Amino acid sequence: MSNIGSYEERVKNFDWSISEKELGYKKGAVINIGWYCSDRICEQGKSDKVALYHEGFTGEVRKYTFNDIRLASNTIGNFLKKLGVRDQDRVCLFMDKIPELYLSFLGVLKIGAIVQPLFSAFGDESLYVRLENAGTKAIITQRKHVGKVRKIIDKLPGLRHIIIVDHNEAKPLQEREVAFNLTKEEPVEKLEIFPTRAESPSVLHYTSGTTGQPKGVRHVHYSLISQYLTTKWVLDLKDDDIYWCTADPGWVTGTSYGIIGPWSMGVTQCVLDKGFSAESWYKFIEKYRVTMWYSAPTAIRSLMKAGDELVKKFDLSSLRHLASVGEPLNAEAVIWSEKVFGLPFLDTYWQTETGCMMISNYPGMKVKPGSMGKPFPGISGVVLDPNTCQPIEEPGRVGLIAFKPGWPSMMTTYWNNEEKYREKFSNGWYLAGDRASIDSDGYFWFIGRDDDVINTGGHLVSPFEVESALIEHEAVAESAVVSKPDQVNMEVVKAFITLKPGYEVNDDLELSIMNFIRKKLSPLAMPQDIEYVDSLPKTRSGKIMRRILHAKEWGEDIGDTSTLEDE
Amino acid sequence: MEDIKDLVLNYVINEYQEDEDDEITYDTPLISSGFVDSFSMVSLKVFLEKKFNISIPDEEATPEAFDSVNKIVDLVNGYLEKK
Numbered sequence A: 001m002s003n004i005g006s007y008e009e010r011v012k013n014f015d016w017s018i019s020e021k022e023l024g025y026k027k028g029a030v031i032n033i034g035w036y037c038s039d040r041i042c043e044q045g046k047s048d049k050v051a052l053y054h055e056g057f058t059g060e061v062r063k064y065t066f067n068d069i070r071l072a073s074n075t076i077g078n079f080l081k082k083l084g085v086r087d088q089d090r091v092c093l094f095m096d097k098i099p100e101l102y103l104s105f106l107g108v109l110k111i112g113a114i115v116q117p118l119f120s121a122f123g124d125e126s127l128y129v130r131l132e133n134a135g136t137k138a139i140i141t142q143r144k145h146v147g148k149v150r151k152i153i154d155k156l157p158g159l160r161h162i163i164i165v166d167h168n169e170a171k172p173l174q175e176r177e178v179a180f181n182l183t184k185e186e187p188v189e190k191l192e193i194f195p196t197r198a199e200s201p202s203v204l205h206y207t208s209g210t211t212g213q214p215k216g217v218r219h220v221h222y223s224l225i226s227q228y229l230t231t232k233w234v235l236d237l238k239d240d241d242i243y244w245c246t247a248d249p250g251w252v253t254g255t256s257y258g259i260i261g262p263w264s265m266g267v268t269q270c271v272l273d274k275g276f277s278a279e280s281w282y283k284f285i286e287k288y289r290v291t292m293w294y295s296a297p298t299a300i301r302s303l304m305k306a307g308d309e310l311v312k313k314f315d316l317s318s319l320r321h322l323a324s325v326g327e328p329l330n331a332e333a334v335i336w337s338e339k340v341f342g343l344p345f346l347d348t349y350w351q352t353e354t355g356c357m358m359i360s361n362y363p364g365m366k367v368k369p370g371s372m373g374k375p376f377p378g379i380s381g382v383v384l385d386p387n388t389c390q391p392i393e394e395p396g397r398v399g400l401i402a403f404k405p406g407w408p409s410m411m412t413t414y415w416n417n418e419e420k421y422r423e424k425f426s427n428g429w430y431l432a433g434d435r436a437s438i439d440s441d442g443y444f445w446f447i448g449r450d451d452d453v454i455n456t457g458g459h460l461v462s463p464f465e466v467e468s469a470l471i472e473h474e475a476v477a478e479s480a481v482v483s484k485p486d487q488v489n490m491e492v493v494k495a496f497i498t499l500k501p502g503y504e505v506n507d508d509l510e511l512s513i514m515n516f517i518r519k520k521l522s523p524l525a526m527p528q529d530i531e532y533v534d535s536l537p538k539t540r541s542g543k544i545m546r547r548i549l550h551a552k553e554w555g556e557d558i559g560d561t562s563t564l565e566d567e
Numbered sequence B: 001m002e003d004i005k006d007l008v009l010n011y012v013i014n015e016y017q018e019d020e021d022d023e024i025t026y027d028t029p030l031i032s033s034g035f036v037d038s039f040s041m042v043s044l045k046v047f048l049e050k051k052f053n054i055s056i057p058d059e060e061a062t063p064e065a066f067d068s069v070n071k072i073v074d075l076v077n078g079y080l081e082k083k
Helices: A007-012 A017-023 A039-046 A066-083 A099-110 A124-134 A143-155 A221-233 A252-264 A278-288 A297-306 A308-312 A331-341 A418-423 A463-470 A507-520 A546-554 B002-016 B040-052 B069-082
Strands: A050-056 A061-065 A090-094 A114-117 A138-141 A161-164 A177-179 A201-207 A215-220 A242-245 A268-273 A292-295 A321-324 A345-349 A381-384 A399-403 A429-438 A444-449 A454-456 A459-461 A476-486 A490-499 A529-532
Touching: A017 A221, A039 A066, A039 A252, A050 A066, A050 A099, A061 A066, A061 A099, A066 A099, A066 A138, A066 A161, A090 A099, A090 A124, A099 A114, A099 A252, A114 A124, A114 A252, A124 A143, A124 A201, A124 A215, A124 A507, A138 A143, A143 A161, A201 A221, A201 A252, A215 A221, A221 A252, A242 A252, A242 A278, A252 A268, A268 A278, A278 A297, A278 A308, A297 A331, A308 A331, A321 A331, A331 A345, A381 A429, A454 A476, A454 A490, A459 A463, A463 A476, A463 A490, A463 A507, A476 A546, A507 A529, A507 B040, B002 B040, B002 B069, B040 B069
Parallel strands: A050 A268, A090 A114, A090 A138, A114 A201, A138 A161, A161 A177, A242 A268, A242 A292, A292 A321, A321 A345, A490 A529
Antiparallel strands: A050 A061, A201 A215, A381 A399, A399 A429, A429 A444, A454 A459, A476 A490
């Protein structure tokens, strides 16, 4: 029997108080995610239960019980307090998927500070704009990434502490740097948990938009209420499960469902900090007897590419439930997973801003391959007519995905950007920025984004950010960045470039531009295709018309070109 | 042969090594150790194609084939021999 039981019954009788009761939370009381994910589980008698199996790329395994993560997060929290970090200060986590990342997440929350997780592959420019915007006070990182911090530190006077978790003692620390080696610290048995309330800020994740700089999505401790219940009902986690969420906690899936969801339920999870290969993933599932696996379409399509025969070489019989997130899961992938694993990957839809799953396929509910599923109980999800902002009643008609605000993990603002936050609402609805239709059975079907943001491998990339970085390259005069179809990543970044006088197209130039963006922004933002053009399509007022380039890439009608400069 | 190996190794060190304490050798795992991620593999592939004037089909550019300098050189040599 699944945790959710009958979806229809849950919808009829739903109230978020179901989650509040299970978590023992009463309105107005203290609610601290760090405590809920460690101390509370120990108080339930699960101190010795394994919370985390962590395997690094060398094969080294580190194991932590719930008592271990309680102590480690206490120790990290205490260390931060001694440095002068206070409640609501922003503490950035800039690490690979090492145990310190997971443990620091809880430690920061326990002292009431705000966690700002950032993807460790970000280049120095991406790192800078996010730290600058958040006014970050401390950053916890590894020595392999500290070089990027050193490059930008002069521009960040408010960044007071650079904490290195694996400092090489043979080398001197530089300005504002401090070494912190968890294994050498005396574990702190008792830490005063900061009395955060429902509305206290907890996590600040950055997400990319079409225009302007990335936006800091601010969540609060009360988000636990919906993250806990969606984990329980959609991921169907149970006490004896071994859970594997493949997402990186630099992104929201890796925190909402790679830390908060499983640990607030006291469930054992495992983490593989190793580059992708189909064989190593299957080996990992076999070795840890993974039962619930939450992954992403890009990874699933890469597994499909590796072939069916490889699957047969491993004992994957422990798997009992699979789910996917990040971008629409194509019907072929659902059908393939049912064929090779005997289980379909169930698609889930949500965003950094929503903090928890909003539309999902549920255990026990009929799966329509390629569909996003139905709104989570308690979530009022619709598609709106783009002109009237009224819900569309007619099945199959495409509109804007929208939700009635009020669920617990809804973002509370964009950091320092209330105006952009307000723009996300219309006629009383939160606009997700995606388009979909709803069929006569109530299933949602994804169509595409409603803006120019590129979803590559489940990560959002802002064309504006890439274009801004491109023109800093010495050879680039102008650029326009759009998505291009890709079999594995759904979309990849493509750049159209005009060169400055005196520069010519050659092999070295293409590589130079690619690597320039990779290092400055991130590998995700690196154009995987560059097309050199004499000029870019512009409106008469000089604005680049990305949509024309986008339409060409996707083989779509280019639409109205009456405002085009040369028309 | 050595020239190709060193060329590839130097490129990998210059472009992908972030921590100077890390040692990258001909056999160091590149993909599985996280030195090169799947997105960055694209620029590595472009480097190889341009430098050696070869074309590596996407299905051959797998994480396994790119997982060390030695493996990359084997792959490149295979294409050079066909020329």
